[in-house]
Amino acid sequence: xxxxxxxxxxxxxxxxxxxxxGYELLRRLHAVFPDVQESAIYAILRGLCREGYxxxxxxxxxxxxxxxxxxxxxxxxxxxxxxxxxxxxxRDALSTLGIQ
Numbered sequence: 586x587x588x589x590x591x592x593x594x595x596x597x598x599x600x601x602x603x604x605x606x607g608y609e610l611l612r613r614l615h616a617v618f619p620d621v622q623e624s625a626i627y628a629i630l631r632g633l634c635r636e637g638y639x640x641x642x643x644x645x646x647x648x649x650x651x652x653x654x655x656x657x658x659x660x661x662x663x664x665x666x667x668x669x670x671x672x673x674x675x676r677d678a679l680s681t682l683g684i685q
Contacts, residue, residue, distance in 0.1 A: 588621075589625075589629065590668060590672075592614065592618065592625070592626065592629055593629055593632075593633065593668060594665065594668040594669060594672055595614055596610060596614065596626070596629060596633065597633070597639075597657060597664065597665035597668065598665060598669075599614075600639060600655055600656060600657040600661070601657055601662065601665060604654045604655065604656045605654065605655055606652040606653060606654045606655070607627065607630060607652070607653045607655065608652070610626070610630070610655065611623055611627070614626055630655060633655075633661065634655070636664075637658060637660050637661075638657070638658060638660055638661035638664045638665075639655045639656060639657055639658060639661050640656050640658055641653055641654065641655050642654050642656070
C-alpha cells in the first residue's frame with residue numbers, strides 16, 4: 586500500500602465515525618502524518634467525492650466562512666473495507682518478513 590492509499594483509508598475511516606468538516610480531517614491527519622501537505626489531503630478528499638465514495642455539503646455558518654462537511658457514502662464504506670483488507674494483507678506480509 587502506498588502512502589496515498591493509507592491516507593485515503595484514514596480519511597474514510599474518520600468519516601465512518603460521522604460527518605466531518607475538511608479542516609478537522611486535515612488537523613487529525615496532520616497530527617499523525619505531519620509531513621503531508623495540506624493540498625495533498627484536500628486533493629484526496631476531492632478525489633473521494635469525484636469517485637462517489639464521499640459527499641460534500643456546506644454546514645451552518647457561525648460568524649465565519651461556511652464549513653465544507655464530508656460524509657461517507659455506501660460505496661465509500663465498501664471502498665474503506667477493501668482498503669482495510671489490503672492494508673491488513675500488507676501488514677501481515679511485512680510481519681512475515683520480520684518487518685515491524
